[in-house]
Each structure stands twice: as structure tokens, then as C-alpha cells.
Amino acid sequence: FVYVLMFLTPKIDPRRKNYQLFSKTYYLLINAMLILFSLINVLVIMTGLGYDLPAGSIVPVLVGALLIVIGNYLPRVRSNFFFGIKNPWTLSSDSIWKKTHRFAAKVFTLAGLLIIADGLLSISPEIMLPVILATVFAPYIYSYVLYRKEINMKS
Template identity: 50%
Template sequence: MKKHLLPVLLIAATAILWLVFYQQLPTQIPIHWNLNGVADGYATKFNAMLMNIGMMIILYVLLIFSPKLDPKRKNYQKFSRSYSMITIAILFFLFLINALVIFTGIGYDIPIGKIVPFIVGFLFIVLGNYMHSVKPNYFVGIRTPWTLSNDTIWKKTHRFGSRIFILAGFLFIISPFLPDSLVRIFMFPVIFLIIILPIVYSYWVYRRMDME
């Protein structure tokens, strides 16, 4: 039960935050911002509250039950601490995003375009620090046909992916210091790094092993 304490507290803290400030929020509040930090998506405060709290609850339930459904469920015991830290990091990230939505909604002039990249960057650095210890499974990590077919490919890919995530995290953190005109140009290569490179690398390792 101890491993559930912090995640449950984060979800409860998010719900309390919404309830405390709910009456101060206008009927419509911003819930999405573009890369320049300009609000481009709105919702009623009730729907925003349900959506954000519900997302955290559903995500946590999925993270709890995924190991029980995974054919490789025994491997979760080998990286249980990393799995817990990844879960906490994601929920803490969502808690911070909820706080930004609420305080922006009640009128605080928060530089979303400057703060969110910091939060995203630190999330990727944390994920990168624990990714290398994730063992083969079907729900968490870089799951490609090649990593799932071979434990060595999984291990090498996640070591590589760990470095990519940490690098991407630092790139996110420095992005607010760039001119607004360069942010969009800068962010797409970073997203490419995160999504594409680990997949390509896993295939490269597979081909290299296949030729040996």
C-alpha cells in the first residue's frame, strides 16, 4: 500500500486544488496553449475539472493494472522501483499542469510558453534516468517488434533511449530562451529525436545482430 500513497496524494491534491478555486474560475477557461504560449483551446470549468482529474485517475488505474495484464508480468518485479518513479513523475507533471490551468483561469499572468517547456524537460530527464532499467514488457518503454523479440535489443535500445530522453529534456528546458520565431523550428527536431531515433536505433541493432 505504501507505493500507492504518493500517487493517491497527488490525485487528491489535484482534486482539492480544483475544489478550492472552483468558484473563482470563470465559466470558460483556457486548457491548451500553442508553442508560443498563446491559449488556443477552451472548455467550461466543470468539463476541464472532470477531464483533468479523470485523466489522472484513469492513467493511474491503467498503470496499476497493466502489469497484471502483461504476458511479461514477472519482469515488472525487476524494475518495480523505476516503474513507481515513472508513475509518480507522470502524475506530478499532470498535477503541475492542472495548477497552471487553474491559476491561469483565475487571472494570474503566467508565462505558459516559458514554464511548460521547463516542466516537460524535467519530466523527460526523470523518465530518461529510469528508462535504462525498464525490463521487457508490452506496456512501458520503447516497444518495437525488434525490442520485444530480443532482450539484448531491448536493453541496448533503452540505454540509447535513456540518453535521448535526457538530451531532449535539456533541449526543452533551454527552448524558452530562444526567440519566439525559432521555437517552432526548434521543437520539431526535438520531438523527432524522442519519437523516431529510438525506433530507428532498435531496428539498426536488430539488423546488426542478424548479420553477425
């Protein structure tokens, strides 16, 4: 379902022409997500069959690896309505879109490394909530700050 949905979105996106500019990246990221889902599915099946697998370590490592992959390719994503950091500020300006995605790439990569470290070393579950919240909200706040700066420069 996810693959079909991701396959159809470029066809209905009002900014569909931009997908041609990052089509290889788009399909690479779709496949990375599908691989993660597949591996987690295999993990669940294996656990259900009675294998004693350390899911508490494996899942964070897989999710962290996906965040690192996303972080490495996020700057290549062009403005669209379905994929990337989408909010009124990033969609209003190509400059804000690009800067936000470069910033988000660093945030995602750092979060991925921290989540992998937590999965491998069992650092502390209390650390993960702030990491996840920062990963989600930092790019949005950053894009708003850029937008305000751009508005102030125009006035």
C-alpha cells in the same frame, strides 16, 4: 484514470514477472508523470482564475524535466508490452531491449535539456519539432539497426 491504468497494466502484461525487476522505477516514473499532469492542471486553473503566468515557459521546463527523469530511469525498465520503447525489434531480444533503452535514455535526457533551454531562453520554436521527432524516432531506428545486425550475425 492514468494512475489506475498504469496500476493495472503489470497485472495483465504477458511479461508481468519482469515488472518485479523494475517495480520501484516503474512507480517512480508513473508518479513523475502524474506530478507533471497535476502541475499543468494547476497552471491551467491558475490561468483560468486570472493569474498571468508564463505558461509558454513553464510547460516546456516541466516537460523537459520529465524527459530527463525518464531518461535517467529508462535503462532500468525491463522488457514488457506496456512501458518503454516497444516495437517488434526490442520485444524480440533482451539484448536489443537493453541497448535501445540505454540509447533512448541519452536521447531523452538531451531532449529534456534542450526543451528546458528553449522554455527558459525562448531559443526558437522551430528547433522543438526536430528535437521531438528525433526523440521519438531515433530509438526506433536504433533498435531496427541493432536487429538487422543481430540477424546478419546469426546468418
